[in-house]
Amino acid sequence: MQVALDTLLSFALLSAVFVPLERLFPAQRQRLLRSEWGIDLCFFLGQYLLWTAPVVALLVLVQRKLELLPLAPLRAFVQAQPLWLQFAVAIAISDASIYWAHRLSHRSQFLWRFHRVHHTAPALDWLAAHREHPFDNAYTRLVENLPLIVLGVPLHLLAGFAVFRGLWALFIHSNVALTPGPLRFVLGAPRLHHWHHELARGGQVNFANLSPLMDLVFGTYHDPGVFPERYGLAEPLAHGYLAQLIEPFKPRRGARPAQSVQALNTYCLREMPNDPLPSTSTVNTANVVSASAALSKRVVGISSSSFQSPSLRESR
Numbered sequence: 001m002q003v004a005l006d007t008l009l010s011f012a013l014l015s016a017v018f019v020p021l022e023r024l025f026p027a028q029r030q031r032l033l034r035s036e037w038g039i040d041l042c043f044f045l046g047q048y049l050l051w052t053a054p055v056v057a058l059l060v061l062v063q064r065k066l067e068l069l070p071l072a073p074l075r076a077f078v079q080a081q082p083l084w085l086q087f088a089v090a091i092a093i094s095d096a097s098i099y100w101a102h103r104l105s106h107r108s109q110f111l112w113r114f115h116r117v118h119h120t121a122p123a124l125d126w127l128a129a130h131r132e133h134p135f136d137n138a139y140t141r142l143v144e145n146l147p148l149i150v151l152g153v154p155l156h157l158l159a160g161f162a163v164f165r166g167l168w169a170l171f172i173h174s175n176v177a178l179t180p181g182p183l184r185f186v187l188g189a190p191r192l193h194h195w196h197h198e199l200a201r202g203g204q205v206n207f208a209n210l211s212p213l214m215d216l217v218f219g220t221y222h223d224p225g226v227f228p229e230r231y232g233l234a235e236p237l238a239h240g241y242l243a244q245l246i247e248p249f250k251p252r253r254g255a256r257p258a259q260s261v262q263a264l265n266t267y268c269l270r271e272m273p274n275d276p277l278p279s280t281s282t283v284n285t286a287n288v289v290s291a292s293a294a295l296s297k298r299v300v301g302i303s304s305s306s307f308q309s310p311s312l313r314e315s316r
Ligand SMILES: [Zn+2]
Pocket: 118, 173, 193, 196, 197
């Protein structure tokens, strides 16, 4: 009963913060009860009513297991540093872990089964941020907290950090056109994460969370200065909350985004051996574009425009 009341209260508080923001600074013109709003509400309720408790239990279990390791010297060294430095290093390590774990979610077929659920949202707002398979949610919470647990950050500070990260996740998914201005290379923003959800580039750019620095360093930063027009996946989708929870356990249909780029590379090597798709350079030659148009119809049914951006690089 208490969990249900907390869930209702959280929904009311979050709505009170984000709905006015989305009305005042809209990134997209969309109705409050936009497409698939009900499915995202189910994910919200599922996360609060069912999945948060097991995920927290998993984190506590991991913390107890780590206590068995000889981490005392490392923790003593960390705790001897100034508090601001501990905080900055903790955020940097956590953000770097999330960046690589997120990229791995788009590379690993196993992880993509679960993470793709998050990418099925056809529209973004604060509620769509909750569209996460519980396994994907557990994976993310574990990755972002594991370095902090190893460093000996107490559980109550971890909880505060998790709340902050949770609110930030809602902000970067929200339908809000606010940007950090001159701090845009240091602080993330909704526009960056919206491009991560864009239909054609789905999951090939902007993997970072709090700060885009990792994207800048590793060549996955993408910000054309406007919001994308379409969101979601070009793959076949399951519709409905329960269907999306079950789908990762069923035999896979369709290809994941990284696979489509790999398939394009294989196609180019076979059809145009003198002009293969370079794995780390921009993908905008006429040959590759024409190949991508033909291949995209055969492999994933996505538009050739997804291979034309000078900032688009293969995810690795
Ligand atoms: Zn997202």
